[in-house]
Amino acid sequence: xxxxxxxxxxxxxxEVLEVYPEKAKKDRAKHxxxxxxxxxxxKKCITSNRKSLPGVMTIRGCAYAGSRGVVWGPIKDMIxxxxxxxxxxxxxxxxxRNYYVGTTGVNTFAEMNFTSDFQEKDIVxxxxxxxxxxxxxxxGLFPLHKGISVxxxxxxxxxxxxxxxxxxxxxxxxxxxxxxxxxxxxxxxSQSLGHHIANDAIRDWVLSNRDGKEFESTPYDVTIIGDYxxxxxxxxxxxxxxxxxxxxxxxxxxxxxxAEMENTPKAKLNLLxxxxxxxxxxxxxxEKYGIPWMEYNFFGxxxxxxxxRRIAAFFDDSIKExxxxxxxxxxxxxxxxxxxxxxxxxxxxxxxxxxxxxxRHVIGAYEDLGMEVVGTGYEFGHNDDYDRxxxxxxxxxxxxxxxxxxxxxxFVKRIKPDLVGSGIKEKYIYQKMGIPFxxxxxxxxxxxxxxxxxxxxxxxxxxxxxxxxCWGKQVPPWKLVKPAEEVKAAA
Amino acid sequence: xxxxxxxxxxxxxxxxxxxxxxxxxxxxTGGLVFYLPKRDLEDNISSIEFDSPAKWGGELKLAGGxxxxxxxxxxxxxxxxxxxxKRLDSAE
Numbered sequence: 001x002x003x004x005x006x007x008x009x010x011x012x013x014x015e016v017l018e019v020y021p022e023k024a025k026k027d028r029a030k031h032x033x034x035x036x037x038x039x040x041x042x043k044k045c046i047t048s049n050r051k052s053l054p055g056v057m058t059i060r061g062c063a064y065a066g067s068r069g070v071v072w073g074p075i076k077d078m079i080x081x082x083x084x085x086x087x088x089x090x091x092x093x094x095x096x097r098n099y100y101v102g103t104t105g106v107n108t109f110a111e112m113n114f115t116s117d118f119q120e121k122d123i124v125x126x127x128x129x130x131x132x133x134x135x136x137x138x139x140g141l142f143p144l145h146k147g148i149s150v151x152x153x154x155x156x157x158x159x160x161x162x163x164x165x166x167x168x169x170x171x172x173x174x175x176x177x178x179x180x181x182x183x184x185x186x187x188x189x190s191q192s193l194g195h196h197i198a199n200d201a202i203r204d205w206v207l208s209n210r211d212g213k214e215f216e217s218t219p220y221d222v223t224i225i226g227d228y229x230x231x232x233x234x235x236x237x238x239x240x241x242x243x244x245x246x247x248x249x250x251x252x253x254x255x256x257x258x259a260e261m262e263n264t265p266k267a268k269l270n271l272l273x274x275x276x277x278x279x280x281x282x283x284x285x286x287e288k289y290g291i292p293w294m295e296y297n298f299f300g301x302x303x304x305x306x307x308x309r310r311i312a313a314f315f316d317d318s319i320k321e322x323x324x325x326x327x328x329x330x331x332x333x334x335x336x337x338x339x340x341x342x343x344x345x346x347x348x349x350x351x352x353x354x355x356x357x358x359x360r361h362v363i364g365a366y367e368d369l370g371m372e373v374v375g376t377g378y379e380f381g382h383n384d385d386y387d388r389x390x391x392x393x394x395x396x397x398x399x400x401x402x403x404x405x406x407x408x409x410x411f412v413k414r415i416k417p418d419l420v421g422s423g424i425k426e427k428y429i430y431q432k433m434g435i436p437f438x439x440x441x442x443x444x445x446x447x448x449x450x451x452x453x454x455x456x457x458x459x460x461x462x463x464x465x466x467x468x469x470c471w472g473k474q475v476p477p478w479k480l481v482k483p484a485e486e487v488k489a490a491a
Numbered sequence: 492x493x494x495x496x497x498x499x500x501x502x503x504x505x506x507x508x509x510x511x512x513x514x515x516x517x518x519x520t521g522g523l524v525f526y527l528p529k530r531d532l533e534d535n536i537s538s539i540e541f542d543s544p545a546k547w548g549g550e551l552k553l554a555g556g557x558x559x560x561x562x563x564x565x566x567x568x569x570x571x572x573x574x575x576x577k578r579l580d581s582a583e
Binding site: 040041049280283286287290382383384387 | 514516526528530531532533534554555569571572573
């Protein structure tokens with residue numbers, strides 16, 4: 001099927017909205033838009049970061065998910081207590097594949113679940129005593145941990161526990177960083193506020209810990225911010241930053257440590273990958289410490305080269321020179337990947353619905369393979385995300401914010417993309433519909449996808465999914481309509 | 492009984508004269524950028540009323556429409572800076 005025109009896309013949106021009651025229809029209409037590159041500000045065409053409608057299925061998370069799962073969770077040498085009932089921590093444990101180096105349970109803890117396991121009596125009498133007790137237990141059982149963070153679940157905010165007081169006291173007793181995070185799940189409309197709260201907690205309890213202390217710095221100190229090392233992403237990015245002659249002094253927060261976070265204010269440049277979840281802290285460091293920050297994109301060779309040159313522009317000629325050397329060295333390798341996979345993927349159309357930075361960042365990687373992204377949307381994006389997306393997307397393509405299960409299904413049925421990229425909850429629906437699908441939250445158990453090395457894996461994965469012979473076997477043999485001659489020959 | 496000042500109307504009246512924390516920073520090309528975290532509004536500043544070392548601030552006009560006012564003050568030694576701003580005229 002060819003690409004839809006503007007009018008066709010418009011009528012498609014209207015058709016999909018038809019099933020809703022009047023009020024819901026009016027609300028949802030604001031979240032669906034047709035991309036128009038001439039618009040500079042997204043608020044003129046799309047509304048985002050609003051409460052989801054009751055009664056529709058969306059795939060958003062909560063503030064606790066944004067803080068415990070995304071920002072704090074991957075910091076490997078801290079213990080993150082899921083403070084409240086046991087479920088929130090247990091069912092979100094270790095699902096995100098933030099790789100790290102270390103011995104889990106001895107000096108690293110990112111895959112484990114620590115919880116205060118609230119019972120009725122803790123709700124009635126308060127859980128502060130229990131929290132203090134488990135902090136002592138942690139110190140006894142896991143003496144090599146470097147700090148504790150208290151990730152509040154909903155009841156904490158409702159019963160009014162004073163986790164700040166407990167944390168301050170424990171920090172003194174243990175002589176380690178103890179960070180209370182007020183990321184109760186009911187705050188905000190999605191996990192996005194959880195990112196903000198987590199950023200603010202880092203700002204208030206971590207960032208200034210080493211102010212005024214000595215640090216052996218070089219003029220080439222940079223940090224990687226907002227890379228969660230999914231399937232090893234941050235490692236694949238770090239490699240050629242180091243080849244360029246830069247020194248990566250901190251990784252946030254994939255494979256990150258509390259010491260790295262405390263040292264971040266000593267950097268010369270903050271490199272920001274996930275704008276949505278970490279722009280707050282980057283803006284704060286720019287104001288307080290005068291560290292510039294820069295958004296970069298390490299998906300696909302075109303964007304990587306562009307980003308590397310922009311990063312190098314912050315530094316002197318020696319870095320710029322090495323940057324060109326790095327680009328030249330990887331160019332033939334990347335060309336080989338493109339030569340191999342582009343003929344197999346050329347012209348295929350993709351629809352994405354993911355969170356964070358990917359709805360716009362991976363577009364370049366698909367285009368490098370000759371594919372086209374015909375629809376994209378954010379689970380929990382804000383206006384500034386859509387501002388950045390409009391320029392990346394083609395004209396008359398579909399934008400959908402906080403899309404509901406029903407809407408996405410209808411869009412896919414009508415647009416008939418060759419590939420859908422979304423989360424695990426969508427995966428099996430679309431595969432059963434016979435549409436190739438990649439789970440793009442944690443790279444479908446593959447990865448890394450960042451960097452030059454990641455692109456090779458990305459291209460292979462897309463090819464593997466799209467050109468899998470299984471898609472031709474969706475109709476059972478007894479329902480196959482055979483060509484007339486074959487039937488005759490058999491008879 | 493009729494309320495002289497219904498709570499709803501009062502709420503709206505407050506919203507008209509909204510004061511918010513904003514951050515002003517420089518972009519790559521040296522222009523000023525306005526950022527309002529509460530509303531995720533990021534926009535280039537097209538004009539600033541006072542722009543001298545001794546007096547800086549006043550009315551800020553945004554590229555996408557909208558006007559904000561910050562108390563005139565001494566020019567900040569370094570950008571970005573967080574200041575309180577009053578909304579005079581919003582784009583929508």
